[in-house]
Amino acid sequence: MKTAGARLVILGVMAIMIAVATTGVSLAVYHNSGDIYLDRSRPGFLPDEEEIDSEIDEDEYDFDENSMLTKENLDEYLEKLDGEIKAVDAYQNPFAADALSDEKLGI
Amino acid sequence: MKKILAAVIDRGMIGLLVPCVGASAISEEKQASVAENCETIKARLVTLQHSDSRTRVYLGRYYEIILSDFITPLNIWLVGHNVSNTGLIDNQSNFALKRGDFVSDYITYQKSLEGLVAMDCKNEPSKFYDELVRVREKREIVENDVKKMRSLMTEQVMLVKDLRGKL
Numbered sequence: 288m289k290t291a292g293a294r295l296v297i298l299g300v301m302a303i304m305i306a307v308a309t310t311g312v313s314l315a316v317y318h319n320s321g322d323i324y325l326d327r328s329r330p331g332f333l334p335d336e337e338e339i340d341s342e343i344d345e346d347e348y349d350f351d352e353n354s355m356l357t358k359e360n361l362d363e364y365l366e367k368l369d370g371e372i373k374a375v376d377a378y379q380n381p382f383a384a385d386a387l388s389d390e391k392l393g394i
Numbered sequence: 395m396k397k398i399l400a401a402v403i404d405r406g407m408i409g410l411l412v413p414c415v416g417a418s419a420i421s422e423e424k425q426a427s428v429a430e431n432c433e434t435i436k437a438r439l440v441t442l443q444h445s446d447s448r449t450r451v452y453l454g455r456y457y458e459i460i461l462s463d464f465i466t467p468l469n470i471w472l473v474g475h476n477v478s479n480t481g482l483i484d485n486q487s488n489f490a491l492k493r494g495d496f497v498s499d500y501i502t503y504q505k506s507l508e509g510l511v512a513m514d515c516k517n518e519p520s521k522f523y524d525e526l527v528r529v530r531e532k533r534e535i536v537e538n539d540v541k542k543m544r545s546l547m548t549e550q551v552m553l554v555k556d557l558r559g560k561l
Contacts (some may be wrong), residue, residue: 314432321501325451331440332447350467352474360516361558372547374457381449382537385441387530392435394427394523 420523427521439511443504450500457543459492465489465550481553489546496539503532 289297317323327334348367354360385391420428428435465486472479506529515522 289533290499321497321504324447324501325454327447328431329449332444334448349463350471352467352471354471356471356475356477356561358558358561359521361554363466363561364441364464365554365558367546368460368551371460371464372551375453375460375544375547378449378452381453381540382446382533383537384530384534384537389424392438393431394424394435 405417407510408426420520424523425519428523429516432515433521434517438512439507443507443511445506446504452455453540453543457489457496460547461486461489462532468554474543479553479557482550482557485549485553489543491551492539492546496536496543498541499532499535503536506532 323329326332348363350364351360402484404468445520465482469482469486471477472482506525510522510525513525
């Protein structure tokens with residue numbers, strides 16, 4: 288017969304083992320799913336102050352699916368779409384090859 | 395007999411070629427440079443990781459906005475009003491597919507870059523450089539995904555202008 292103290296120790300050890308195992312599984316899923324590469328709350332990946340200031344305008348455009356399709360509606364659509372495309376273009380040469388060149392890395 | 399001889403020659407040649415394929419193309423001068431500047435190279439790679447993460451989040455957010463606020467609602471309208479426009483429908487599926495490629499290719503690239511940063515460039519500069527070449531290839535794939543996404547945006551504008559012209 289085990290004493291109550293021994294049982295308590297076994298229970299504690301089991302609880303720790305379960306916690307370690309579930310945390311390990313969670314971290315594996317977090318890493319393998321690629322979510323880790325999108326997580327900007329990690330140390331070193333936090334957004335800059337200027338980046339926070341230039342957050343996307345929350346006053347978003349929504350194409351009204353119930354409206355009539357008129358030239359004016361499409362003009363507005365094109366104007367708003369152009370604004371989003373310009374924002375995409377603001378990032379010049381994203382993932383350009385030269386960022387990993389020998390010269391840039393100092394090789 | 396000729397076939398057997400040809401096979402033997404082939405295998406012999408393959409045997410000679412295999413070490414060449416597996417060998418690193420890096421010069422001794424570069425190996426020395428990698429080993430010497432190991433810490434600086436790693437620091438630059440980490441900085442690149444951070445800036446890539448920022449770019450990925452930024453672009454991904456705009457791709458999502460363009461798909462969910464512009465491309466999809468317009469197509470829903472077209473379907474709801476029985477207006478046939480296969481170009482816009484195709485563009486939506488191409489946009490969604492390419493966006494998926496961008497997401498997965500970026501993860502593949504980042505995993506490789508992470509592996510590269512963890513490598514011992516001081517003691518294994520040749521291996522490190524070979525891996526760097528592979529990471530470059532993966533980065534190029536992501537760059538091409540971004541270019542394709544941009545061209546699909548241009549196509550959306552052209553198709554909508556075309557639709558507008560028909561009204």
